Amino acid sequence: MAHKASFEPARGARGEASRTQSVSVDxxxxxxxxxxDLTLDVSGxxxxxxxxxxxxxxxxxxxxxxxxxxxxxxxxxxxxxxxxxxxxxxxxxxxxxxxxxxxxxxxxxxxxxxxxxxxxxxxxxxxxxxxxxxxxxxxxxxxxxxxxxxxxxxxxxxxxxxxxxxxxxxxxxxxxxxxxxxxxxxxxxxxxxxxxxxxxxxxxxxxxxxxxxxxxxxxxxxxxxxxxxxxxxxxxxxxxxxxxxxxxxxxxxxxxxxxxxxxxxxxxxxxxxxxxxxxxxxxxxxxxxxxxxxxxxxxxxxxxxxxxxxxxxxxxxxxxxxLPKPSSAPPKEVFRAPIWTTWAKMKTNVSQRKVLDFAQEIQDNGMVGSVIEIDDKWQSNYGDLEFDLKKFPNPTAMVDKLHEMGFKVTLWVMPFIAEDTNAYRDGKDKGYFVDSNARTGFFKWWQSPPVVALDVTNPEAVKWFCDNLRSLQERHGIDGFKFDAGEPCFLPRRFVTHMPLGHPAEYTRAWVNNVASQFELAEVRSGHNSTGNASLVRMGDRFSEWGIENGLGSLIPTLLTSGVMGYPFCLPDIIGGNAYFGKHPDGELMVRWAQANALMPAMQFSLTPWTSGVVAKEMTAAALKMRDQFVDSLIHFSEQAALSLEPICRPLWWLDPEDSETFMIADQFAIGEDVIVAPVVCQGASHRAVYLTAGEWRDIADPDVVYQGGRWIEDFSAPLGKLPIFVRNRA
Structure with a gap:
């Protein structure tokens, strides 16, 4: 036994110093x-x-x-x-x-x-x-x-x-x-x-x-x-x-x-x-x-x-x-070339003709793609997992043509079913939908009419839903799915599920783990303790704005937060945003967004760069070519992430966690240990400050110049066509 006696200042609950007599026995x-350790303060x-x-x-x-x-x-x-x-x-x-x-x-x-x-x-x-x-x-x-x-x-x-x-x-x-x-x-x-x-x-x-x-x-x-x-x-x-x-x-x-x-x-x-x-x-x-x-x-x-x-x-x-680890990384093709979605370009006005024209437009403008994702309103009705034959008269032929052009094809799906559908009539008496003990199971969402939610805690309901998705794949050659929604805010008031939940977020976990995880080519947007899923995890819909208020400025903080939370396979939503509320990106925003996204794990377009002019098109194409130099590294780190959840894109403090300068940097990120990316995310800027961690670094656009790290490069030139990228000097 050790004994000590001392008289020392101690810190109270608010950090204030107070005289305390420490007469203690350890x-x-x-x-x-x-x-x-027992102490008495002066008031006893x-x-x-x-x-x-x-x-x-x-x-x-x-x-x-x-x-x-x-x-x-x-x-x-x-x-x-x-x-x-x-x-x-x-x-x-x-x-x-x-x-x-x-x-x-x-x-x-x-x-x-x-x-x-x-x-x-x-x-x-x-x-x-x-x-x-x-x-x-x-x-x-x-x-x-x-x-x-x-x-x-x-x-x-x-x-x-x-x-x-x-x-x-x-x-x-x-x-x-x-x-x-x-x-x-x-x-x-x-x-x-x-x-x-x-x-x-x-x-x-x-x-x-x-x-x-x-x-x-x-x-x-x-x-x-x-x-x-x-x-x-x-x-x-x-x-x-x-x-x-x-x-x-x-x-x-x-x-x-x-x-x-x-x-x-x-x-x-x-x-x-x-x-x-x-x-x-x-x-x-x-x-x-x-x-x-x-x-x-x-x-x-x-x-x-x-x-x-x-x-x-x-x-x-x-x-x-x-945390749970995925069994693999997402398919390599979604890293090698961008995903193209119909959503921001067409919203719900999709059709077979428009999708094929979109694919041709992409190729005519010299762009590449891994996936064409057909978004909202391809279905005959919300919840019926069948093509609307008025809009898509021959979906199999459409998919075959897209495959021939080099695209894989995914479809937008969500866990919602409208009342006047074959799916609702088939599942309502089988307990396939979330119920409510206060009212009917129907609720409002971002479209109309009101819907019920698939009960993803019911194994029979999950099998029914996934069997219908696999039927789509078998009949039409569909390669995968975009699994939208899944947040518990899209459930009826006082909801009741087949298996009782301890917390509403368990619904999200079941949507991801029970449904989306069954498909190799998939993306989800919601997650809660669901890090064991190998899907791409998309950021929520971005606004076509510059700032951190869900615009371009939010991309890097959200990317880095994804990695800290254990979701390395980040898909940063649509380049240029979703053009909501009548706001469309101009050429500058489109280019800077494409540059910021170029070295993130995956890319997704919908609004077309060429719509913003020849300069925007050429600079976006240059950003994609820049990505080609690093895509093998992104794939390598994605495979490592499947084993450890170590982020693909990392905060600068990952390179030097003792360097206090790195803790506040919200507009740069690293790939592995040897690449620092410093996009311009401020409107009208042609220069920016860049921080390089300890070591020697080279600007890939000017490799003859060696920069000593552990310091800021003030006023670094980054005109509209330039994405600042630095690689560690290993020579």
Missing amino acids: VIGPLGRVLR VRREWTILRCGEAMLRVRNDGRVELRRAGALVGAARCALPLDIDANSGVVSARGDDEVVVSWGSRVTLVVRATRSLKNGEAFADLDDGFALDFSMDDWQYGHTTAEIVVELAPSGNWFGGAHQMRSHWPLENGCWEIGPQMPFDNGPNGLNTLVSTHWVTSKGVAVVADPDTPYFHVGLNAPKATWFDGFMSKRTFGVGIQNATRQILPFHAREREGDGLLRLQARNSFRKGYGPFSMNHPLVGWVSPKHINATRRHMRVALCANANVKVATMNVLRT
Whole structure:
């Protein structure tokens, strides 16, 4: 046993220094883990720290529910449990269970259990994480109202933050935005700005990984949430909308320059989805839904792992190696040449003649393609997986011709079925569709009429749907499918599924894992804990704008976030955007978008570059030729990603995770370790600042010049025709 006595300043919950008399007895376990440190502050309040170790990480747990995460003696993270207002935080009683577990109890009502991850059994959540600690904060439901078990993590001690979700307004790092507290699930432009791809882990520039249980019931998250003003009480009531409603909605999250954030990552296990009252209330289709798995639960659990790793790259791989891995990468052809979709060019006005003319137009203009994707309204009716023979009189002949021209052919499908269809009549009495215990199973989506949703938790419904897709393939030679939607916001109010769900995002997971994963050539746009799927994962529909508000400026932050979340096979939506709300890209935006996308994992066109003029056409063609020089590397890294989930396109901090200059860079990315891409994403710019990490680098357009890395190149010339690319000098 080791004994020590000291008198030292200690840090309170807000980081303020206070005189505390530390008269402590440290109990050393058989593996050297310090277990107990008692202090009294000058007012006589008892502060009891209990210390756990796991690998290189140390966690100090205090009797008031506060924890401090350290590595090599340095503070890298701080968090606390949000206790009910009627509980005295300092009344917590600390007990140690062996060398790897600590329990803090506030009576029987509220408990915090902390365990070193290395002590967890195989199969337990967080068991495979290194240098970490699993926190289980739980409390009894309050019989008279809403209950939330919340773990609050301070942002500042951990540095810059990455991961979590795609957002409509794409912030990199995340603390540049003010992410309002809302449901953590995939949305199509959610009420607080969340979009189609969502995870439950975050990493930081100081090597911290925060991992929440993806199956947390009624899980809500906020990060640097805006502090409410009197104005917010009137103007910040958030509502989910579809289609044209999004034209007038504010694009969220706010930028931190616009609002004051709370400086916290708030992780909440609630006992329901509620609209709430006052500023930042959230109205969405899941309000009022009750999880059948948790309907009789009387206690809330917020389970979170906190890891202190060597750096941000190690922290990211610490999490990624625990996630499901795909069996392979997507087919090589989708990396070698762009996908061409009918959507932005034709919207729903597709036909056999237009598709064939489109393919010929592509080739006549000297462009190449891997896939022609036939989008919305090829079907006779929504949900009937049959061609509309008025628009497509001979689909087999059309597909044969496209194959002859060198294109594979995919079709747009979604899990929606309209009422006046053969599919609905066939499946309604067999339990193939999601039901509702409040109304009929029909709901509004971005088209009309209202639809029901395929019950992807029902194995018979999945087989029926996939058999119909395979029938299309066999009869007409279709090569694959674009699996659209899948977000739980497109379900009926108070929905009921064949297999009970613990969280609505499980619907997304089932759409991806049960349906899309059955097809080799596929793309999806939604995801939640579905990293084991080999499909391309498309960004949500981009607007034909310049900024980070879902325009060109959002591409690189969203690409990098995809990689941090474990989705390396990123398809960055349509080059030039979708031309929604009457906004079309001009030649400059089209060229800069094609350049930015040129060295990303996959490319997709719909709006044609030649429509913007000869210069746009020639410069877009030049960007494609530039891609040809690197496509073998993209394929190589895609195959590696299938094994490890290591991103194909990486943040600059991946090359040098100790270089603090890299943490804020949101408009450059790396391919592997030896290529840095620095597109121009600002309107009218012909120069930009470029950061090169340590080492020597050459501009591929001027290889005789060697640049020393670890510094900025200010005012680098990048006229409209140039995509700045630097390769490491290995000579």
